[in-house]
Amino acid sequence: MGVTHSLETRKQHIGETAMERIERVGAAAHRIRHHALNMGEVQGQGYVGQALGAADMLAVAYADQLRYRANDPEWAGRDRFLLSTGHYAIGHYAALAEAGIIPVEELESYGSDDSRLPMSGMSTYTPGMEISGGSLGHGLAIAVGIALGLRHQGSSARVYNFLSDGELDEGSTWEAAMGAHHHQLGNLTAMVDINALQADGKTDTVLRTEPVTDKWEAFGWYAQRVDGNDVGALLAAFDNAAAQAAAVGRPSVVLCDTKVGRGVPLLEEREKAHFMRIEEHEWQLCRQQLTAGFNGKAQR
Numbered sequence: 001m002g003v004t005h006s007l008e009t010r011k012q013h014i015g016e017t018a019m020e021r022i023e024r025v026g027a028a029a030h031r032i033r034h035h036a037l038n039m040g041e042v043q044g045q046g047y048v049g050q051a052l053g054a055a056d057m058l059a060v061a062y063a064d065q066l067r068y069r070a071n072d073p074e075w076a077g078r079d080r081f082l083l084s085t086g087h088y089a090i091g092h093y094a095a096l097a098e099a100g101i102i103p104v105e106e107l108e109s110y111g112s113d114d115s116r117l118p119m120s121g122m123s124t125y126t127p128g129m130e131i132s133g134g135s136l137g138h139g140l141a142i143a144v145g146i147a148l149g150l151r152h153q154g155s156s157a158r159v160y161n162f163l164s165d166g167e168l169d170e171g172s173t174w175e176a177a178m179g180a181h182h183h184q185l186g187n188l189t190a191m192v193d194i195n196a197l198q199a200d201g202k203t204d205t206v207l208r209t210e211p212v213t214d215k216w217e218a219f220g221w222y223a224q225r226v227d228g229n230d231v232g233a234l235l236a237a238f239d240n241a242a243a244q245a246a247a248v249g250r251p252s253v254v255l256c257d258t259k260v261g262r263g264v265p266l267l268e269e270r271e272k273a274h275f276m277r278i279e280e281h282e283w284q285l286c287r288q289q290l291t292a293g294f295n296g297k298a299q300r
């Protein structure tokens with residue numbers, strides 16, 4: 001089921017074992033984290049913690065689930081990945097580089113004048129960036145419209161909307177959720193990065209949105225909550241979501257609990273984690289910690 005769903009990217013992986021699949025996607029997540037650190041270093045600061053936290057979600061999307069053509073990002077049959085959270089662009093660029101949609105060397109231009117990679121994601125600048133999503137809470141409504149449109153066209157393409165937990169504060173997100181259920185959009189999957197953080201502090205101190213799984217279910221969605229830094233759990237959840245969509249045609253959401261700065265202990269412990277300033281001498285240490293953690297895990 002997962003194989004036909006993402007035929008375009010996964011055909012070369014038919015026959016791999018479940019463990020090989022997890023290792024392949026885990027390695028992609030690791031490269032995404034390295035790309036994000038390298039980009040962050042260009043500016044000395046940025047939304048690096050979110051990119052590290054969401055790298056496993058992004059890897060599952062781009063290295064496994066999404067159907068796309070790297071050399072033809074506007075191919076009509078592509079699955080659409082909509083980044084609502086424009087400030088997560090650094091993580092998205094890292095994933096687009098991993099996917100081969102933008103060259104890895106171009107990441108160095110992140111946030112610079114004349115770059116195709118501005119600090120907040122903009123669709124007119126970057127191949128593979130479907131929407132300009134910095135105004136939080138609009139992505140899901142756009143995703144609903146695109147999913148409806150694709151269905152009217154008879155397309156088998158799917159729509160994925162990447163949201164943050166801060167976007168669950170927005171009424172527009174829940175209006176869109178109702179619309180998706182009303183139209184029985186089985187071609188729509190939302191993935192929410194629950195990193196328990198917002199610009200103003202911890203999510204439960206800004207606005208208590210829990211219990212989020214119950215809320216999505218009450219809105220008619222097929223909801224699953226997983227450890228968003230566990231590649232195996234994420235793959236299983238996305239496979240379930242696709243199967244559920246095919247069986248009963250309702251939208252699905254994967255609620256992903258993640259850790260800001262994941263993989264770099266120095267950054268996992270930062271107090272001010274929404275927008276990180278990282279000293280010049282710390283970047284190399286971050287890369288070393290990331291590599292050491294990944295190699296340690298690979299040996300276990």
Ligand SMILES: Cc1ncc(C[n+]2csc(CCOP(=O)(O)OP(=O)(O)O)c2C)c(N)n1
Pocket residue numbers: 050085087134135136137164165166167195197198199200273274
């Ligand atoms: C509609 C809207 N309101 C406020 C902002 C300002 N803003 C930018 S990022 C952010 C934090 C939102 O929470 P989340 O996306 O969960 O933050 P993170 O996990 O990245 O810290 C806010 C309030 C915005 N971009 N759009």
Ligand SMILES: [Mg+2]
Pocket residue numbers: 164165166193194195196197198
């Ligand atoms: Mg958050």
